[in-house]
Amino acid sequence: MRALNMKTLSITLLSIILIVIFMVSCDKDGISEAEYQIQYRREAQLDNAYANGIMPLNTAFVENTTVLRTRTQAFVQQPNLENLDDLQNQWVSMLKVWKRLELYNLGIIEDSFIHFEINRWPTNAEIVNGYIEGAETIDVDFIVGNGSSSKGISAMEYLLFSSDDNQEILNQFTTNPHFERRQTYLLSLAQNLEMKANELQMLWIMHKTDFISSLENGISGSQNQLTNAMVTLIEEIIISKLGNPLGNGNGGTINIEELEAYRSESSLLIIQEHLTALKMLYNGDFTQGTINWGFNDYLDLIDRRTLNEAITSSFDNCQDKLNLISESLKQELLDTPQNAIDLQDAFDNLLVLIKVDMANAIGTTITINDNDGD
Amino acid sequence: MMGIKRCLSHLNGQTSILPLAIFRMTFGFLMAFSLFRFICKGWIEACYIAPDFHFTYQYFEWVKPLELYGMYAVVICCALSAIGIGLGLFYRLSTLFFFLSFTYLELIEKSWYLNHYYFVSLVAFLLIWVPANRNYALDCKRHSTLKRKTVPVWTIVILKLQLCTVYFFGGIAKLKSDWLLDAQPLNIWLKARTDAPLIGGLFEHDITPFLFSWSGMLYDLIVPFLLWSRKFRPIAYCLIVIFHILTYVLFNIGMFPWLMIFGSLIFITEAEWKLLFRKREASNSMENPSPTKTPLSIKLMLSLFFVMQFSFPLRHYFLTDNVLWSENGFRFAWHVMVMEKNGYVTYAIKDNETGKQWIEYPSKRLTTIQEKQMSFQPDMIWQYGKYLEDIYDEKGMHSISIHVNSKASLNGRTSQTLISETVDLTQIEDVDSIYDFILQLND
Incomplete structure (x- = not known):
């Protein structure tokens, strides 16, 4: 009898707890506006990143790859120095857009490996030459079927910037052996790139609902994924884009061939675009004159203003160190590698603040990896 | 003296097998589900196959993974033995194999350590010694003479004790200033879960993490005692269900909540089950044809087991003044969900003969989870340093120094250096010595 009473009591207690939780959680008036907006801001941050950051970059990338393809066609039809110069300039313009968009390798985009298809570096020159010197029919289908190390942005760079002398490059497309196959290969690469840019845009359009509605703090939560994307890119800069050329992996011997896009001397430009993209995402400052919500506002909202200031200052420090490099990164490594080391240290500092401090503050530790408990 | 005698007499007395059988079934089937889930999530590859290097446990460095198919075979057999436990089929063999195989799986990789995996190994060990297959089991169909009511x-008490150990020492582990005075890490975690259905709005209040922290601590410390009391058991079980479902909804903690919810059924007696299902208790239900006798050696071994269980979780009080920062004595001590910690580590390597220098980024050689777990755990940082020493030695560099740049952030604090950058890891031969070089944590 006593046990039955206890059972009734337990059910009553459980019901009361649930009712109280329900009532309190529905009471928006009981909390401050700032507290209530934590949730609202996270949603606004994702909306902002998607609408003002990711999608405009995708549109610009599609446009740039289309122009790149038309200029490639113009160059192939009339291979001359002027058209080569136009094409090279357009490749750089497209690269600038891509290096900002490259930050957003997350969710189904990451799972699709499309970023590899668009830009995997270094390109494998041996394989590219093998295809050009071979006998197989070169067209877009051929490029689609090939591995990522022989296509995309890097393969185009190899063909367009294979020498310091543009006349020598032009000769490869006009008089050197296999010049016609080289032209066809170049055009197919440009067509493939345009196709991939459109595919990427479609993936993002399909991913929209998932991205902006994944407000949870789980591994699939978009804010978490954006944090991880920032961490991944900064690590890439530190380890591959600066560390390897500085000789971090070979005992300290400078190796400029480890630089990304060293042939076009775009290595510094790439890091600059990455930094701009990272800073824009962090601040949410994608467009002028609109309400821009980013991680900075989120940190302010959860009372981590000091950390926000430290991260902002670290971004500025990265920019200052980058500005100290006046020549190309290739030349800087040969002349004064200390500036590149300082730049690497600045990114190192930024990484600690994002990967350790910010991740800790916004609580991504328990979810950064799917796991099974604690 | 009389009290001890009475206690021993009670432990040797007889009680219904029903709670033990229910525990056996729920534990077995839950573990089988857990292991098949492990396979389906691709964790065999991620945990055992993908890493080139494994973080082994001290004194268990000899435990190594098998090849892919070998690991699949072990996990599948482990799951089948769990089903055997659930069905009560070939019970002794099933429990013994489950304990050995599950413990083997856990010992391979330290970065995958979880408190509830440790708990499973301990329970599996205890199940070996109890006759949980003497009723409601297929073994009884095979050999009707086995059947006992x-x-x-003591066979039920040891499982209750093991369960209470998790709660009680889990409560002790929460008696820290971070938990009680700063409501950390719940302050961080709950603020990040304002999207939770129904209760998310609660987490926007500053007071909520404190309420959760204190009630969580009190819950852990009190609920084991409530479970022992017949009077308060219904309330205790309701609290257990609420608490663990809440943690399941809020945090990504896999099987742990279900293990505790179903494990706690061991406390519900046969009489209470009958009352719950409105069945009349049979007057002769306690009759037993021939009660089983327990050898003294088993009793002594189990006594020693619990002496260890009650003392081992407290060892960190003698090892360090901040177990969350140094993690000296952190594992196997029921430190469940008590910290939010992140880290970042790089290694500077110098060839003392040529003066050449390298920077080693752990992500180059470790999996994501290994890198992440290693980045804030000093013993693993040391282990990886020794691994690097071996790699460079194989490359012909026999005189190198390795210094670590380690930054960690604990429970919302600003990141700080964890291990002194002056220490040369090649000079530290014993893992315990790394704790001498942990820097003080500043608030």
Whole structure:
């Protein structure tokens, strides 16, 4: 009898707890506006990143790859120095857009490996030459079927910037052996790139609902994924884009061939675009004159203003160190590698603040990896 | 003296086998589900196959993974033995194999350590020694003489004790200033879960993490005692269900909540089950044809087991003044969900003969989870340093120095250096010595 009473009591207690939780959680008036907006801001941050950051970059990338393809066609039809110069300039313009968009390798985009298809570096020159010197029919289908190390942005760079002398490059497309196959290969690469840019845009359009509605703090939560994307890119800069050329992996011997896009001397430009993209995402400052919500506002909202200031200052420090490099990164490594080391240290500092401090503050530790408990 | 005698007499007395059988079934089937889930999530590859290097446990460095198919075979057999436990089929063999295989799986990789995996190994060990297959089991169909209605009281008490150990020492582990005075890490975690259905709005209040922290601590410390009391058991079980479902909804903690919810059924007696399902208790339900006798050696071994269980979780009080920062004595001590910690580590390597220098980024050689777990755990940082020493030695560099740049952030604090950058890891031969070089944590 006593046990039955206890059972009734337990059910009553459980019901009361649930009712109280329900009532309190529905009471928006009981909390401050700032507290209530934590949730609202996270949603606004994702909306902002998607609408003002990711999608405009995708549109610009599609446009740039289309122009790149038309200029490639113009160059192939009339291979001359002027058209080569136009094409090279357009490749750089497209690269600038891509290096900002490259930050957003997350969710189904990451799972699709499309970023590899668009830009995997270094390109494998041996394989590219093998295809050009071979006998197989070169067209877009051929490029689609090939591995990522022989296509995309890097393969185009190899063909367009294979020498310091543009006349020598032009000769490869006009008089050197296999010049016609080289032209066809170049055009197919440009067509493939345009196709991939459109595919990427479609993936993002399909991913929209998932991205902006994944407000949870789980591994699939978009804010978490954006944090991880920032961490991944900064690590890439530190380890591959600066560390390897500085000789971090070979005992300290400078190796400029480890630089990304060293042939076009775009290595510094790439890091600059990455930094701009990272800073824009962090601040949410994608467009002028609109309400821009980013991680900075989120940190302010959860009372981590000091950390926000430290991260902002670290971004500025990265920019200052980058500005100290006046020549190309290739030349800087040969002349004064200390500036590149300082730049690497600045990114190192930024990484600690994002990967350790910010991740800790916004609580991504328990979810950064799917796991099974604690 | 009389009290001890009475206690021993009670432990040797007989009680219904029903709670033990229910525990056996729920534990077995839950573990089988857990292991098949492990396979389906691709964790065999991620945990055992993908890493080139494994973080082994001290004194268990000899435990190594098998090849892919070998690991699949072990996990599948482990799951089948769990089903055997659930069905009560080939029970002794099933429990023994489950304990050995599950413990083997856990010992391979330290970065995948979880408190509840440790708990499973301990329970599996205890199940070996109890006759949980003497009723409601297929073994009884195979050999009807096995069937018993009762078992010695101690066979149920040891499982209850093991369960209470998790709660009680989990509560002790929460008696820290971070938890009680700063409501950390719940302050961080709950603020990040304002999207939770129904209760998310609660987490926007500053007071909520404090309420959760204090009630969580009190819950852990009190609920084991409530479970022992017949009077308060219904309330205790309701609290257990609420608490663990809440943690399941809020945090990504896999099987742990279900293990505790179903494990706690061991406290519900046969009489209470009958009352719950409105069945009349049979007057002769306690009759037993021939009660089983327990050898003294088993009793002594189990006594020693619990002496260890009650003392081992407290060892960190003698090892360090901040177990969350140094993690000296952190594992196997029921430190469940008590910290939010992140880290970042790089290694500077110098060839003392040529003066050449390298920077080693752990992500180059470790999996994501390994890198992440290693980045804030000093013993693993040391282990990886020794691994690097071996790699460079194989490359012909026999005189190198390795210094670590380690930054960690604990429970919302600003990141700080964890291990002194002056220490040369090649000079530290014993893992315990790394704790001498942990820097003080500043608030």
